[in-house]
Amino acid sequence: MPPLLYLPAALAVAFLVLPLVALVVRAPWRSLPQLLARPEVGDALRLSLLCATAATVLCLVLGVPLAWVLARGQFRGRRVLRALVTVPLVLPPVVGGVALLLLLGRRGLAGRYLDAWFGLTLPFTTTAVVIAEAFVAMPFLVLAVEGALRASDRRYEDAAATLGASRLLILRRVTLPLVAPGISAGAVLCFARALGEFGATITFAGSFPGVTRTMPIAVYLALESDPPAAIALSLVLLGVSLAVLVSLRDRWLTGGGPS
Amino acid sequence: MLVALAAALLSGCGAAGAGSAPDGSGRTSDGVVTVFAAASLAEAFGDIGRGFQQDHPGTTVTFNFGASSALAQQIVSGAPADVFAAAAPAAMTTVTGTGRGPAPRVFARNRLEIVVPPGNPGDVTGLSDFARRELTIALCEAQVPCGTASRAALAAAGVTPLPDTLEQDVKAVLSKVRLGEVDAGLVYRTDVRAAGSSVRGIGFAEADRAVNDYPIATLAGSRAPAAAAAFVDYVLSGEGRKALAAAGFDAP
Numbered sequence: 277m278p279p280l281l282y283l284p285a286a287l288a289v290a291f292l293v294l295p296l297v298a299l300v301v302r303a304p305w306r307s308l309p310q311l312l313a314r315p316e317v318g319d320a321l322r323l324s325l326l327c328a329t330a331a332t333v334l335c336l337v338l339g340v341p342l343a344w345v346l347a348r349g350q351f352r353g354r355r356v357l358r359a360l361v362t363v364p365l366v367l368p369p370v371v372g373g374v375a376l377l378l379l380l381g382r383r384g385l386a387g388r389y390l391d392a393w394f395g396l397t398l399p400f401t402t403t404a405v406v407i408a409e410a411f412v413a414m415p416f417l418v419l420a421v422e423g424a425l426r427a428s429d430r431r432y433e434d435a436a437a438t439l440g441a442s443r444l445l446i447l448r449r450v451t452l453p454l455v456a457p458g459i460s461a462g463a464v465l466c467f468a469r470a471l472g473e474f475g476a477t478i479t480f481a482g483s484f485p486g487v488t489r490t491m492p493i494a495v496y497l498a499l500e501s502d503p504p505a506a507i508a509l510s511l512v513l514l515g516v517s518l519a520v521l522v523s524l525r526d527r528w529l530t531g532g533g534p535s
Numbered sequence: 536m537l538v539a540l541a542a543a544l545l546s547g548c549g550a551a552g553a554g555s556a557p558d559g560s561g562r563t564s565d566g567v568v569t570v571f572a573a574a575s576l577a578e579a580f581g582d583i584g585r586g587f588q589q590d591h592p593g594t595t596v597t598f599n600f601g602a603s604s605a606l607a608q609q610i611v612s613g614a615p616a617d618v619f620a621a622a623a624p625a626a627m628t629t630v631t632g633t634g635r636g637p638a639p640r641v642f643a644r645n646r647l648e649i650v651v652p653p654g655n656p657g658d659v660t661g662l663s664d665f666a667r668r669e670l671t672i673a674l675c676e677a678q679v680p681c682g683t684a685s686r687a688a689l690a691a692a693g694v695t696p697l698p699d700t701l702e703q704d705v706k707a708v709l710s711k712v713r714l715g716e717v718d719a720g721l722v723y724r725t726d727v728r729a730a731g732s733s734v735r736g737i738g739f740a741e742a743d744r745a746v747n748d749y750p751i752a753t754l755a756g757s758r759a760p761a762a763a764a765a766f767v768d769y770v771l772s773g774e775g776r777k778a779l780a781a782a783g784f785d786a787p
Contacts, residue, residue, distance in 0.1 A: 377714060381714060400671060400716075400717075483702065483703065484699060489701075500604040
């Protein structure tokens with residue numbers, strides 16, 4: 277490797293790591309236990325973990341089949357479909373929130389019928405948080421799983437088919453295990469993105485303690501009134517993110533994936 | 536394509552730089568005045584900014600509108616602001632608390648109004664409706680000036696509200712009402728006026744018990760102190776008063 281690259285690489289590391297160091301250094305360690313013992317912190321953390329988990333499950337249930345269609349489907353417009361599915365990835369989340377409001381809000385294109393026929397209004401509910409998070413996070417999962425499916429060796433599936441396995445059995449016993457590392461990588465990205473979601477959530481779901489006020493929103497609000505509390509909350513979020521990353525990283529390494 | 540983008544960015548910077556060149560009119564002109572102002576001032580200060588720029592050729596005013604508490608925090612963290620206009624003295628104290636810079640001056644007062652979507656789907660008539668569980672209600676977050684005022688007004692009316700969302704600034708409450716997503720919210724009278732026919736305002740007696748004073752001050756760290764002071768003078772002048780009155784603000 278040309279030594280010339282070390283300097284910008286070192287700058288990149290400093291750029292990515294130093295802000296987090298500052299967060300840790302400036303953290304009010306002494307008052308941390310009191311700050312974190314407040315009920316609203318527990319509420320926000322519980323809500324964040326619950327919603328991010330639900331959003332990840334939703335993304336898995338809908339996103340893995342979609343990745344399958346994108347990777348293996350033979351039809352016209354597949355590339356257009358992939359581009360459409362990727363839009364939420366590059367879209368500013370606030371715009372996503374506005375779009376969700378215009379579709380699923382009480383006066384939205386579909387929301388008005390939900391309201392009229394079922395008396396169901398989504399905005400300002402915990403469900404709305406899950407929907408907003410799934411909207412921005414699903415492309416991460418879809419792209420990861422699609423990549424894994426494309427990279428997987430189809431000869432294993434062909435061999436299973438010649439041995440008489442049904443298509444469902446092949447899916448269950450051959451293909452899914454083959455792409456499992458891709459799915460868990462996608463799920464981790466998806467969960468992390470959902471956990472950090474702010475813009476779409478505050479726009480579509482609003483902000484109410486215990487119902488829709490997730491950790492990132494709590495951090496944002498606390499920064500205005502109580503900066504030490506905001507730092508403490510940020511620290512928790514950083515810890516949760518690292519824990520998720522590390523725990524699943526171990527599973528990938530010891531799980532014995534084909535990579 | 537990247538080259539074209541970079542060129543466009545550079546030329547954009549060049550144009551902005553040219554705006555700060557001194558002019559020959561003899562008036563003070565130190566380029567750009569950056570004004571951080573409460574979200575509720577957006578319309579009135581838009582007019583005031585245009586008038587000020589006509590009066591001071593060569594000086595450009597740029598605005599950053601938001602929740603006063605959020606803006607105060609940005610200023611304390613070093614955001615490059617020359618003037619701060621807050622919707623409540625508390626947010627101003629966050630900024631001027633260190634005692635540096637000129638004392639803030641109150642330039643306007645504002646009062647709350649109930650805001651409902653056109654047609655008033657929730658049949659809202661007064662503050663007591665804010666306790667109805669079946670209605671969807673938006674209020675400002677408690678730490679934001681409009682939230683503090685809302686709490687005071689509701690307490691004065693003896694109403695325990697059941698809000699569904701606590702928004703980060705007054706314009707966010709207004710937009711939720713405009714979109715028809717909530718049945719009622721509490722915003723400033725000026726916001727109702729600015730929204731025109733897209734919402735309906737309902738006055739209430741307790742509004743007198745929660746009137747907001749709006750202070751304005753130049754900031755100690757300003758890089759354009761003369762222009763900043765000129766802008767504050769303009770806001771306090773007859774022209775400024777007229778624009779504020781047109782937007783629905785009361786004189787201090």
